[in-house]
Amino acid sequence: MATYDPNNVFARILRGEIPCKKVYESEHALAFNDINPATPTHILVIPKGPYVDMDHFSAEASEAEIAGLFKAVGEVARQAGVVGNGYRILANCGRDAHQEVPHLHIHIFAGRDLGRMIGKAPA
Numbered sequence: 001m002a003t004y005d006p007n008n009v010f011a012r013i014l015r016g017e018i019p020c021k022k023v024y025e026s027e028h029a030l031a032f033n034d035i036n037p038a039t040p041t042h043i044l045v046i047p048k049g050p051y052v053d054m055d056h057f058s059a060e061a062s063e064a065e066i067a068g069l070f071k072a073v074g075e076v077a078r079q080a081g082v083v084g085n086g087y088r089i090l091a092n093c094g095r096d097a098h099q100e101v102p103h104l105h106i107h108i109f110a111g112r113d114l115g116r117m118i119g120k121a122p123a
């Protein structure tokens with residue numbers, strides 16, 4: 001399991017060292033707009049605890065933290081007004097998924113037709 005880097009960009013956002021466009025905060029989660037949005041609505045929901053990725057989080061977070069993160073995702077989507085037309089959630093984990101920031105984050109994409117799921121693997 002990867003070691004948590006306390007100086008990653010989302011850890012710094014959680015400590016208030018760099019700004020974010022916050023849309024939601026609870027005991028266990030923070031949500032803010034993605035700095036480089038891929039869709040008209042593109043929000044990141046992160047746990048407040050120091051977890052590298054979904055593997056780390058699912059193995060070591062408390063049940064309250066896990067429930068808190070997933071409740072936050074649903075609440076953020078409701079508050080953003082995207083439930084009616086629909087949305088997609090995605091969490092990249094590790095190298096093959098091209099995870100860039102080593103603090104677990106769940107993307108919420110919405111605001112346009114998102115197309116189908118990922119493409120087939122190359123032959």
Ligand code: AMP
Pocket residue numbers: 009020032033034035036037044091092098099100101
């Ligand atoms: P991933 O490839 O799943 O690790 O996605 C990382 C995401 O974090 C990308 O969509 C970036 O645009 C986003 N991101 C990186 N730095 C910031 C930041 N300071 N504030 C908001 N979003 C960020």
